[in-house]
Amino acid sequence: MLRVVDLAVARGGVPVLEGLGFALAAGRVMVLRGPNGAGKTTLLRTLAGLQPALSGRIEADPDILTYSGHADGLKATLTVAENLAFWAAVHGQSQIAAALDAMNLTGLQDRRAADLSAGQKRRLGLARLRVTGRSLWLMDEPTVSLDAASVGLFGAMLRGHLAQGGAAIVATHIDLGLPEAEVLDLGPFKAGQSRQGAFDEAFL
Amino acid sequence: MRALLWRDIRLAIRAGGGFGLGLAFFLMVAVLVPLGVGPEGALLSRIAPGILWVGALLASLLSLDRMFALDFEDGSLDLMAVSPLPLEAVAAVKALAHWLVTGVPLVLISPLLGVLLSLDPAGYVWLVAALALGSPALSLVGCFGAALTVGLKRGGLILSLIVLPMYVPTLIFGAEAVRRGAAGAEAMVPLLLLAAISLGSAALLPFASAAAIRANLK
Numbered sequence: 001m002l003r004v005v006d007l008a009v010a011r012g013g014v015p016v017l018e019g020l021g022f023a024l025a026a027g028r029v030m031v032l033r034g035p036n037g038a039g040k041t042t043l044l045r046t047l048a049g050l051q052p053a054l055s056g057r058i059e060a061d062p063d064i065l066t067y068s069g070h071a072d073g074l075k076a077t078l079t080v081a082e083n084l085a086f087w088a089a090v091h092g093q094s095q096i097a098a099a100l101d102a103m104n105l106t107g108l109q110d111r112r113a114a115d116l117s118a119g120q121k122r123r124l125g126l127a128r129l130r131v132t133g134r135s136l137w138l139m140d141e142p143t144v145s146l147d148a149a150s151v152g153l154f155g156a157m158l159r160g161h162l163a164q165g166g167a168a169i170v171a172t173h174i175d176l177g178l179p180e181a182e183v184l185d186l187g188p189f190k191a192g193q194s195r196q197g198a199f200d201e202a203f204l
Numbered sequence: 205m206r207a208l209l210w211r212d213i214r215l216a217i218r219a220g221g222g223f224g225l226g227l228a229f230f231l232m233v234a235v236l237v238p239l240g241v242g243p244e245g246a247l248l249s250r251i252a253p254g255i256l257w258v259g260a261l262l263a264s265l266l267s268l269d270r271m272f273a274l275d276f277e278d279g280s281l282d283l284m285a286v287s288p289l290p291l292e293a294v295a296a297v298k299a300l301a302h303w304l305v306t307g308v309p310l311v312l313i314s315p316l317l318g319v320l321l322s323l324d325p326a327g328y329v330w331l332v333a334a335l336a337l338g339s340p341a342l343s344l345v346g347c348f349g350a351a352l353t354v355g356l357k358r359g360g361l362i363l364s365l366i367v368l369p370m371y372v373p374t375l376i377f378g379a380e381a382v383r384r385g386a387a388g389a390e391a392m393v394p395l396l397l398l399a400a401i402s403l404g405s406a407a408l409l410p411f412a413s414a415a416a417i418r419a420n421l422k
Binding site: 050052 | 218277278286421
């Protein structure tokens, strides 16, 4: 589904990761680990096609992936259902009920996004992944501001996605309760080891 | 694409969306200029075409910086770039939504403001025609400027500096068409040039805007 060969990525013109290679099959999830500034976000944005790779190859169909970053892409003056219906329509889908249900948002669907708590907003942002109908989910810190119960909901939704032949790459610091996940530690792939520390600023 | 158009129009009309901002500005210009110039009908009717066009131009400039900046800040632009929508279509739809929310109301209210500025009766048809043909160019050029400045915090000032020179041809031909029409002269030539600017902008600028957005997302 996704194959990465000898990939190098840069942030703000500074190489962050190099020599990265892995493959991800359908039904599998990969967890990216690494301290702040290790290049998790940069790698995910590069895989999503939002920024060019410095060198190397990414072999994936760009039409199968979707991305979820630090921002949820929600409009404060639209309701929960309207926000979700918009992203569904953009991806040529129309069903949002299952996604609302999966992240326990059904009771909030007529609430404006401005009136949601941080955790509820994040749940809506994650529900968006499901309405895109895409099979490869690239997720950057999906569990930020989620409580334990919501992390459980998210884990269940992710597992359902994998069971349907989907795949996911998740950058996270916490344990998602997914023992089957492959873990990729970005530490060994750090570019220009000696210059570490000099470019921490780029991630602030 | 239809979903994006509806979303943008809905966002503009809901509270805090900026709908009516341009309209209110246009109205204020047309009300305040006669008060400032004084009760000289002849002078007013001579400057009316220029004032109305400058007012329309500045009114459409007011809401430009929101076109992409808000979507950039809340992450929607990233998600759209990853979605099946081509960014060229996103730019074209955003320009269309801006025109529907800003340009069309200006066109519709302009005859009323022509009265306030004692525009010659022969000029009304030309005023509406010129604004209807020229205002799409204002939105499209503005869309390009907004795309260029999307990553900048407080990019409003530099956006105006980029966009204003590109607005000049539209302003010149637009005001000229109304002036000639009001004077009973042949006004088709500036009107056709205005239409040409709008069509040319519609054909080229969505592509330029998409390229600018891609560069800014990196």
